[in-house]
Amino acid sequence: MHMADALVSAATGGAMWAASAGAATYSVKKVxxxxxxxxxxxxxxxxxxxxxxxxxxxxxxxxxxxxxxxxGGGILLAALLGPHAGFLTLISILAIQALFFADGGLLALGCNIFNMGFFTCYVAYPLIYKKIIHKKMSKKNILIGSLIAAVVGLQLGSFAVVLETFFSGKTELPFGTFVIMMQPIHLAIGIVEGLLTAAVISFLWNTRPELLESSNLDKINNSNNKKVVALLLCAALVIGGIASWYASNNPDGLEWSIEKTIDSNEVEGNSSIHELLRSVQDKISFLPDYNFKSDQEAQTQAKLGTSLSGISGSILTLIVAALIGKISKKYRQIKAKINN
Incomplete structure (x- = not known):
């Protein structure tokens, strides 16, 4: 559900950048x-x-x-890291995708952060998932909480996309028709995400239950902590480097909805700001659409580009997300020294 720049006006994109920046500032303080x-x-x-x-x-x-x-991963991140760290981690993912892989626009980045991160980490997680899980931690409650929270988070996010295109004056995407296309398909996607999220959380609950509550992280000794980190990193590299070869080639829910609404998956954004940001993104992204820039049709070439994208993107995200944590800690230490 990564929005392209062509779907938003400069005013709407700027407003959502401001909203996401405000939420990020709040998250940093909490983290x-x-x-x-x-x-x-x-x-x-x-x-x-x-x-x-x-x-x-x-x-x-x-x-x-x-x-x-x-x-989207918002519920999963919030469940394991808490809503504040989860939100900041999702920001690092979306920023790297937009900057280096041209997945989602730069103008629309604020929209994507808010739609995929805020509604999951700050609405669906605390109001649905957390309330269900806190009644009793069990496989059943993990499944129910993950399923409902993922569906609600994605429904809110997909409806926000429709609102953002409406306020951007995208008349080629009529509000009523676009809503009718967007909500049911993202309901189906949300159900699958909920099931996958529940599977991951249930596995970690069985093997490392202390991970499911940030206040319990101090119970992990250094040896176990390294094992957990190594396991998750290996899983990321295998998924990004190999499993990504078998991803569906069908258009995602947003692209599909646009195509069903206007009989095309392309929406034009021809303002000067759109042209400028498109040029910047073309220069920065070294693996656009998770493949090489050259038009290579060979299957082995495509697989190599996908693997390189998955591995390099995972490593970049790891570095940026960890840096956010390190910088947040350092900033608080400096601030404390100044105040003392």
Whole structure:
């Protein structure tokens, strides 16, 4: 559900950048305290970022629709890292995707952060998932909480996409028709994401239950912590480097909805700001659409580009997400020294 720049106006894109920046600022302040209390969250932010980045590369087919979807990862990140660190980790994923892989526009980055991160980490997680799980931690409750939270988060995010195109004046995407296309397909995607999220959380609950609550991270000794980090990193590299070969080639839910609405998956954005950001993105992205820039049709070449994208993107995300944690901790230490 990564929006392209052509779907938003400069005004709407700027407003959503401001909204996402405000939410990020709030998250940073909260994470500073959390990391000061437990530094083990920093490497976990990195490897979970890498894991979700890699997982987002695998589009799964929605049977009978000709569409596909991928996990957003917001509920999974919030469940393992807490909403604040989860939100910041998702920002690092989306920023790397836009900058280096041309997945989602630069103008639309604020929209994508808000749609995929805010609604999951700050709405669906605390109001649905957390309330269900806190009644009793069990496989049943993990499944119910993950399923409902993923569906609600994705429904809110997909409806936000429609609103953002409406306020951007995209008359070629009529509000009513676009809603009718967007909501049902993202309901199906949300159900699959909920099931996948529940499977991952249930596995970690069986093997490392202390990971499911950030306040329990201090119970992990250094040896176990390294094992957890190594396991998640290996999983990210295998998913991004090999499993990503088998991703569905069908258009994702957003592309499919646009195509069904206007009989084309292309929406034009020809303003000067669109042209400028398109040029910047073309220069920065070294593996656009997770493949080489050259038009190589050979299957082995395509697989190599996908593998390189999955591995390099996972490593970049790991570094950026961990740096966010490190910088947040350092900033709080400097601030404390100044105040003293």
């Amino acid at each position: 500073q305290t959390e990391i000061e209390e437990n530094e083990k969250k920093i490497p976990l932010m990195g490897v979970m970022g890498a894991f979700v980045f890699a997982s987002q590369m695998i589009n799964f087919t929605i049977p009978g629709t000709g569409s596909s979807g991928h996990i």
